[in-house]
Amino acid sequence: MTEFLNTPLGVLALTVAQALALLVPVLIGVAYLTWAERKVLAAMQMRRGPNVVGPFGLLQPFADAIKMLMKETIIPSGASRVLFLAAPILTFVLAMIAWAVIPVADGWAIADINVGILYLFAISSLGVYGVIIAGWASNSKYAFLGALRSAAQMVSYEVSIGFVIVTVLLCVGSLNLTEIVRAQTTVWFVIPLFPMFVIFFISALAETNRAPFDLPEGESELVAGFFVEYSSMSFALFFLGEYANMILMSALATILFLGGWLPPLDIAPFNWVPSPIWFALKVAACLFVFIWARATFPRYRYDQLMRLGWKVFLPFSLLWLVLTAAVLKLTGWLPA
């Protein structure tokens, strides 16, 4: 068995098995995130939410998925056919391949690469292509306007996410995600770097086009934004991609600030719980805040969104970066 696993074919089979073991839970998580979002929103608005299909509406995501599959795929006239169909696939694929480097427990990443955090940053910066290509290929004014808004928004908030990541890297001294989590054994970075955690989380909301920054799909002025022309499975792929990106951003927040798979205290009742469970719990807590924000805040106006990104977050994160570097240098805590 071990001999087989050392041959190229064995490595391939093992990687496929690992990818399935990670992606199947992620996809089930996506399905139940849509359910949880509707339930939590309903509770916050004193409604019931989905409660007909299955016990507590638990089978609702599957009913929705089957409905989506059965619908007709409509391609608008004048659309660029190949790009029109490629855009949702691109969005979905990007949301999936980013999971290759996420460590859900010590040494449990599919690819534990040296530049893991840069890989994640690169993949998340590519997400804008799915949106912008969809908007252009639809040959529709509403879709195009939604895509332009989204492109500007995602590029703006990436800058502050970049600075937040650099600040964390200063405290770690490595680009490897496993190392980042191990560096938080004594204290989670959310405590010393709390302002950066707030900035990261708000930027993650903007990066995933979630409320209150869901301007690309503002119903009241853009109908549904960049995916207004999409139907059936192509729409479902956008939808899955958006929710998978939410989970990914929560996982990233968990790794960078909330100590990844580490228990809150390394004492008896906490460290009995297996590491992947801690990881999943922390991701779930972040996701709850995503939904909570959607129920609480009205949508930003576009100029306010740009002001927040460029005039508030960018200078502040730059300042905090310099401050962190100075403190680490002066106290001699700089990792070797």
Next chain:
Amino acid sequence: MIAGLAFYFFAFILIASAVTVVTARNPVHSVIWLIAAFFNAAALFLIAGAEFLAMILVIVYVGAVAVLFLFVVMMLDVDFAQLREGVQRYAPIGAVVGGILFLELLLVLSVWRFAPDAAALRMAPMPEGITNTEAIGRILYTDHIYLFQISGLILLVAMIGAIVLTLRERPGTKRQDVATQIARTSTVAMARPELGEGIRREDILRPLPPPAKEAPKPVTHEGGHH
């Protein structure tokens, strides 16, 4: 063996997509092929063991520069007839410029010599035991920090110049002052309303209750269908 095959695979796709960038009719398709070319270049860096450069290439060129390209090109209203006319007019000049550049390249390549120091470095591009991220960091931030800072300063000056050239004060624009808006207290009052009650009942405009109807006559069903 596999690395060699992968090299030729990515190099072939890189050159093919670079050719398509030039030959594609639709400028948007050109930009998308350009992105494909960037990706394959990043893959070549990976094969060479320079994973940091590969990721930076994707982040900077694909994630930022090409997005702006795509942004601009999508909003262009290209007139293909006019474009073709231009090609016929400027093709000879373009050919001459291209030919001169090609000759210069040939001249440079024919007398190419490596400096002895550089040749030694080529054998071991990375010091033993450190990642290439750290190796690049040492060269950029330790050995050549002043040059690096000066180039950063030049870019900063270029950016400020671009802003100064395009910034114009428009009279009569209204601006939102967020700080003042948040700081005012007289217009906003916080209250804790009871669930389902609202804050002040008299403020809520409700239609008057409908006039009391006469009691409906009891309906007698005499069988048959409803």
